[in-house]
Amino acid sequence: MASVPPPDRRPIVISGPSGVGKLHKGTLCQKLRDTHPNTFALTVSHTTRKPRAGEVEGETYFFVSPSTFSTLISNDAFVEYTFFGGNYYGTSKQTVVEQTAEGSVVVLDIEMEGVQRIKASNSIDARYVFIKPPSFEMLEARLRSRGTEKEGDVQKRLAQARVELQYADTPGVHDRIIVNDDLERAYAELEEFVYEKPSQESKAVG
Template sequence: MSQQPIKRRGLMLVLSSPSGAGKTTISRRILESEPGMALSISATTRQPRPGEVEGKDYFFVTPERFDQMVAEGAFLEHARVFDHRYGTPRAPVEEALAAGRDVLFDIDWQGTQQIREAAREDLVAVFILPPSTGALEARLKSRAQDSDEVVARRMAKAADEMSHWQEYDYVVVNREVEESVAQVASILAAERLRRDRQSGLRAFVESLRGEEG
């Protein structure tokens, strides 16, 4: 008797943190080690930063086009962050999950709340904390992408962002990147093995029992 195959629906791995706490670096490392994982590309109304590529880092759209996509229900989640808007296109995410591919999200707590309401069973939410506020400020300044005024605004907003840590399934303190990447990878491995994510598991077990008989 042939054993029944076990298939798995993809999951949505969300990484959130205050700006500068390291979630983007951790996200890139996870993507490098997980070639089958898709990155959710957000649409945004802000201008590209140096080195950012259309369709790879973001989909850069006008505020008018963003409003149209909201009206069409084209976003899985969307939010305003500082002076700009960000949103996750729904269709590519749903296609990946149905095909058994995991999708990585680099979004804030507002977007995570919306995804939780829309698809809680597919969500694995991880919050990244800095080891200290001093380390967070140093990282923001070392990026040399923002003015002192913008850095000050991000630091002021960080306290509010960090207050949402209890809304997440897991919390990682990013003291050292290698350790943090390993911790997130462990979370991903465990969540992939959850019983309710593996379709066909009951039939597989029954086929094993049938072989013993």
């Protein structure tokens, strides 16, 4: 099935609380791309956050100044953007348009506020997947285990995660909710969803 595009070519929006390791939603996004080469394109977000060790400009993020980000917002350049932890993050419309024009199915790895902005603005017609932790306690353990953030930042992420999990339970927000307790099982469920044929109802809505 590698390199075969899914029947439904709409962008796929994948969201979920911040986690770590193999069960992070970004890992599932990358696995989808690796398993089906030249089929899916992961968007690279803009951010005002400073680069961390090992992060690459244009691959991990586009690192920009707050003033540049504000200008992009004013120019309506983003499909979605959000402010978290003292920094802005956003997905440019140009990136989505260019990748779609090249024949790729665009995958957006974003947060709850981004999902809300896309749905409110109808900027793109997409499918929505939420990657849910097995439990809140396990999510907290994952966040603490990486040891890259101060306690205050961990508490902010946990508070945000509670809000995101509540939002995910809202009927109709997501097309599929996947519990990421096991990488292979979670990926198999994601792949099944991505490659399922669109229903008549989804065609009508879209």
